[in-house]
Amino acid sequence: ETGVTQTPRHLVMGMTNKKSLKCEQHLGHNAMYWYKQSAKKPLELMFVYSLEERVENNSVPSRFSPECPNSSHLFLHLHTLQPEDSALYLCASSQDLGYNTGELFFGEGSRLTVL
Amino acid sequence: AQSVAQPEDQVNVAEGNPLTVKCTYSVSGNPYLFWYVQYPNRGLQFLLKYITGDNLVKGSYGFEAEFNKSQTSFHLKKPSALVSDSALYFCAVRAGVSGGYNKLIFGAGTRLAVHP
Numbered sequence: 001e002t003g004v005t006q007t008p009r010h011l012v013m014g015m016t017n018k019k020s021l022k023c024e025q026h027l028g029h030n031a032m033y034w035y036k037q038s039a040k041k042p043l044e045l046m047f048v049y050s051l052e053e054r055v056e057n058n059s060v061p062s063r064f065s066p067e068c069p070n071s072s073h074l075f076l077h078l079h080t081l082q083p084e085d086s087a088l089y090l091c092a093s094s095q096d097l098g099y100n101t102g103e104l105f106f107g108e109g110s111r112l113t114v115l
Numbered sequence: 116a117q118s119v120a121q122p123e124d125q126v127n128v129a130e131g132n133p134l135t136v137k138c139t140y141s142v143s144g145n146p147y148l149f150w151y152v153q154y155p156n157r158g159l160q161f162l163l164k165y166i167t168g169d170n171l172v173k174g175s176y177g178f179e180a181e182f183n184k185s186q187t188s189f190h191l192k193k194p195s196a197l198v199s200d201s202a203l204y205f206c207a208v209r210a211g212v213s214g215g216y217n218k219l220i221f222g223a224g225t226r227l228a229v230h231p
Binding site for chain 2: 004006031040041042043045048056090092094102103104105106107108109111
């Protein structure tokens with residue numbers, strides 16, 4: 001079983017749909033992240049949760065809504081998206097800083113296409 | 116502002132030749148530097164990191180990276196490239212430590228193409 005699992009791997013949705021991306025980590029980590037990867041652009045940090053509390057929101061439009069019900073699960077709820085939101089959405093986790101030297105552990109990503 | 120630059124969009128290398136993928140950074144304080152690799156339709160995989168100590172860091176799959184403080188660089192290297200090394204490579208720097216999590220700033224990525 002991989003450390004960080006993302007579902008679905010592929011998602012196609014219309015601009016009026018509501019869908020959710022799910023991430024689950026099996027590593028016992030305390031922090032979870034959502035990154036957006038668009039072609040030929042640096043990875044964009046969207047949200048960070050530490051100990052289930054949102055600690056960073058990088059000016060992400062409200063049509064993206066994160067949820068972290070516990071330290072192992074992270075969701076990204078999507079509604080009324082735009083075609084420019086089409087991208088690969090990556091989830092990552094990391095250990096608490098007391099034991100951590102900075103590595104992030106990534107899932108395989110969810111490829112989102114907005115029509 | 117803290118940032119990472121990967122000046123090459125693509126690097127082409129013949130199999131068996133040495134490879135270098137370049138990275139420069141700008142960060143206040145001592146840098147924590149990372150390299151990640153992304154194969155097609157996959158997530159990012161950690162390759163290696165520099166925290167402190169020896170400037171030459173060894174990582175997975177035979178890769179190594181050299182930290183150069185005066186040039187603010189952290190170039191990724193491998194003595195002999197394999198076709199299977201073809202992938203997208205990301206350099207990253209830890210921009211801050213707060214709230215119990217790591218804020219990594221990533222470069223735009225460099226595509227490595229190794230030809231038989």
